[in-house]
Amino acid sequence: RKEVEQDPGPFNVPEGATVAFNCTYSNSASQSFFWYRQDCRKEPKLLMSVYSSGNEDGRFTAQLNRASQYISLLIRDSKLSDSATYLCVVTNADYKLSFGAGTTVTVRA
């Protein structure tokens, strides 16, 4: 079983729509959680950390459910510029980041 699993999508949504997707992780001892964004043929960039109580950053909301071992990302009022692959990232007690394969979101005009 992969350490981090994501629905690859793609999620095709119109501008202004809300889109949400999850990521599951297998290691219950995982400590830190992040969402990264990767544009086509570009390097990943940190979108936001995910805190236990859930957190918002503008139109983006991240949630963590430790009991069910998943994190989620919700994007409100989607913009064309939100089109990207969103990578779920989990860290354990060591130094390694485990990346999911990504969820592709395409926002259409």
Next chain:
Amino acid sequence: GAGVSQSPSNKVTEKGKDVELRCDPISGHTALYWYRQSLGQGLEFLIYFQGNSAPDKSGLPSDRFSAERTGGSVSTLTIQRTQQEDSAVYLCASSRTPLSLYEQYFGPGTRLTVT
């Protein structure tokens, strides 16, 4: 300030040749990471440096892969006797300290094609 830089940006090599990939982390970042991303795949962790030391090399796919870091700064990833399955984008990232609390900043990657 300058971000993470990698060179070359693209490398095409013949099967069986050796290649060397370079990473210049952000100045002052003590932790440095190498990843590999194959087409349509997630990032595969290869190796991590804290200073010049690599505590764990188990992510390296085979003994043809090696990496070093000197002066707590530049790192090189060497692939000997390249195979076609080595074709991928090799990404380097750095962070101020080892993981967990700080974000990793990625370089633009080196796209390696083995023919």
